[in-house]
Amino acid sequence: MPAAQYQRLPSSPRDEDREASARAPSPKRPIDPRFDRPPPAAWKRIALILFLAFLFWLSYAIRPTKQSAKPEVIYASRDITNANGTRDQKSALAFEIRNACMEVGAFYITGHGVHHETIDGLLSAMKAYFSLPLETKMKLYHKTVGNFQGYAPLLDSNIDPSNRGDLLEAFGVGWKLLVLENDETSGNNDLPKAGTNIWPLEPAGFREAYLNYYHAALAVGNMLYRLFALALDLPETYFDKTMESAHDMRAMHYPPQTGPVDDRIVGLGAHTDFKCFTILWQEPGIQALQVLNSERQWINVTPIPGTLVVNIADQLGRWTNEVFRSPVHRAVNRSGMERYSIAVFFGTNSDVQIEPIPSCISLDRPVKYEPISAGDYERKRIEAMFYQGTP
Numbered sequence: 001m002p003a004a005q006y007q008r009l010p011s012s013p014r015d016e017d018r019e020a021s022a023r024a025p026s027p028k029r030p031i032d033p034r035f036d037r038p039p040p041a042a043w044k045r046i047a048l049i050l051f052l053a054f055l056f057w058l059s060y061a062i063r064p065t066k067q068s069a070k071p072e073v074i075y076a077s078r079d080i081t082n083a084n085g086t087r088d089q090k091s092a093l094a095f096e097i098r099n100a101c102m103e104v105g106a107f108y109i110t111g112h113g114v115h116h117e118t119i120d121g122l123l124s125a126m127k128a129y130f131s132l133p134l135e136t137k138m139k140l141y142h143k144t145v146g147n148f149q150g151y152a153p154l155l156d157s158n159i160d161p162s163n164r165g166d167l168l169e170a171f172g173v174g175w176k177l178l179v180l181e182n183d184e185t186s187g188n189n190d191l192p193k194a195g196t197n198i199w200p201l202e203p204a205g206f207r208e209a210y211l212n213y214y215h216a217a218l219a220v221g222n223m224l225y226r227l228f229a230l231a232l233d234l235p236e237t238y239f240d241k242t243m244e245s246a247h248d249m250r251a252m253h254y255p256p257q258t259g260p261v262d263d264r265i266v267g268l269g270a271h272t273d274f275k276c277f278t279i280l281w282q283e284p285g286i287q288a289l290q291v292l293n294s295e296r297q298w299i300n301v302t303p304i305p306g307t308l309v310v311n312i313a314d315q316l317g318r319w320t321n322e323v324f325r326s327p328v329h330r331a332v333n334r335s336g337m338e339r340y341s342i343a344v345f346f347g348t349n350s351d352v353q354i355e356p357i358p359s360c361i362s363l364d365r366p367v368k369y370e371p372i373s374a375g376d377y378e379r380k381r382i383e384a385m386f387y388q389g390t391p
């Protein structure tokens, strides 16, 4: 292509004028005050106000809502390694525990010393036991055996009277465990969960695995009782005398809840526990346990491997005149998987009168409960769970 075709075409007279004027020194034009002066102060103020409004909106948008603030309290884990440590270590721990008991009434513990072999041993035994045919398990049906010990099938209980049954099966033993088990002379055999325990014949090793876990949990519960006493500014041994033979245990299996979800049938309906406190092991990876917070929202108590969950129960709630909260909780297994959990319920001797500890009574906190014996309270609650309001 000839180079001439690329030669610049002569500019139009208007272009030439523009180029000339660009090259020429700029004429002394009068300055337009709108462009040459800094913006008036009013604009600055408006910009500042808008910026502050944005910051205000931002802090509102990312504020922790009440809903998300509560679970953090429940998720707080207490390392109880120092439960038998120095006086200062125990006081520090007791203080943390006091807060957890007052705010939510449930907390996780680590450093509890229950070995995973002990848990795994019982878990395998539970899986084998609960997969036995129903007829086999029903040979130890607790309503036949008596005293609420033995096997409870699906929908046998209804712990929340507004529900239609609890979708779990369980095996429970009473408080005469190990040393007291064959001692018919100890304790009062008319009381709930008293009397010699009964054990399934299969799977082999069930009783041993059950008792291994029970005794490991018992050691933890005894430490907690002392920490609770310190947390309440009571002598460390305050609860010792009252807990010689008062704790029982329940191994639980929740089948997956499939099909249309009926809110009136959940694994274990909304309830508070009947004794002083509960130590719960829940299967990792399967969400089911929930606690009702003070805004009446159900908060997941997500299983955290290596932890146990401790929740305050009614008798300690009454004893402390509600300084400690006995939280409403439930278990709902909509995970699509089988779920297992183990609860050890820590009580006090049946004849102990549960009445508010004097240091928990004040003008702001007048007495909230009439005295009742631990045995009577438990019997009332347990009978309601198994015999009233069931479908």
Ligand SMILES: O=C(O)CCC(=O)C(=O)O
Residues within 6 Å of the ligand: 250, 252, 268, 273, 278, 280, 282, 288, 289, 329, 330, 331, 341, 342, 343
């Ligand atoms: O299985 C659970 O997670 C809860 C059990 C429970 O609340 C109970 O046994 O009282």
Ligand SMILES: [Fe+2]
Residues within 6 Å of the ligand: 271, 272, 273, 278, 329
């Ligand atoms: Fe419970």
